[in-house]
Amino acid sequence: MAVPDLPIQPRTFNQFASDNYAGVCPEAWQAMEEANHGFVSSYGDDLWTERACESIRQLFETDCQVFFVFNGTAANSLALAALCRSYHSVICHDLAHVETDECGAPEFFSNGTKILHIQGQEGKLDLSEVERAITRRSDIHYPRPRVLSLTQATEVGTVYTPDEIRTASELASRYGLKVQVDGARFANAVVSLDLSPADITWRAGVDVLCLGGAKNGMAVGEAVVFFDRELASEFEYRCKQAGQLASKMRFISAPWIGMLKGGAWLKNARHANDCAALLERELAEIIGVRIMYPRQANSVFVEMPEVSVNRLRAAGWHFYSFIGSGGARFMCSWQTTREDVFQLAEAVRTACGGDRN
Ligand SMILES: *Cc1c(COP(=O)(O)O)cnc(C)c1O
Secondary structure, eight states: OOOOOOOSSOSOOOBOSOGGGSOOOHHHHHHHHHHOSSOOOSTTOSHHHHHHHHHHHHHHTSOOEEEEESOHHHHHHHHHHHHOOTTEEEEEETTOHHHHSSTTHHHHHTTSOEEEEEOOGGGSOOHHHHHHHHHSOOSTTSOEEEEEEEESSOTTSOOOOHHHHHHHHHHHHHTTOEEEEEETTHHHHHHHHTOOTTTTTGGGTOOEEEEOOGGGTOSSOEEEEESSGGGGTTHHHHHHHTTOOOTTTHHHHHHHHHHHHTSHHHHHHHHHHHHHHHHHHHHHTBTTOEEOSOOOSSEEEEEOOHHHHHHHHHTTOBOEEOSSTTEEEEEOOTTOOHHHHHHHHHHHHHHHTOBOO
């Protein structure tokens, strides 16, 4: 039976659902194209991968150990598994991707390490809650806390300041915990804080960073960056066993060179953050809309009447609904345009019935 030759997607697809709805940015695409010549050794034993690791070392101004995997779930899960034994636990926020969106992969890859999730305002860990989770018990019946996991930028689009990270790391190290950062949107945090990547990672006490590529504009792939090289011991075996060792590794690694050398990594994040800032300004004017969190990265979370949310969906807009009824998440990417932002704002205005005076 012939497959009908219809367009896969309508030409206008009105969405602020996620930054992974966007395509591949030109810089990443071109790097894949450049890597697509002749024969190259497989499984990461190639010059593209060597140079990509070197680019990441330069970015972080330190001799870190770098691995490339297919996605963020694998990056987080394997990094956490490398830091833990099966009877350990990982402390993270209630809303953390590792807790809510990885289908138990961290527990699976670590053979049973337990995730302990705690609360905190604006998507950030409340450190007194962290300390309580660490010190609550010390007997052998409680899974021993071993890692503190932070998300930067957070799941609700806020960012941790270097002081907050340092304070969290100091608390962790006081009790012998390592610090892992889920950086699916790390570039957005770097732009937001206007600081060097080193200042908000190893200089602030972070041991391992899962550095996002896909949401920033790459086709596929995230980097696992170990600032403490000893923690990376035998990590390559975990990647292979988990089915995360790409045989044509150069197509995951080469885009990192393309993204970092001309600054596309930051340019993309800055663009996405700027679009979200513009959207926030527009939405704040609309009656019935409440901005839920400080907008510090590339997303805007709003509360609006359920009827308005339904109208917006009926008008063809795609977005995720978040905490509670009526909450909506609008996520911007490197590909979002100012025109898209104005169109969404206009649609929200119509769905809500007007501006504030
Ligand atoms: C998207 C995302 C990830 C990675 O998810 P994958 O779909 O597995 O690539 C990790 N952490 C956060 C906070 C994310 O938003």
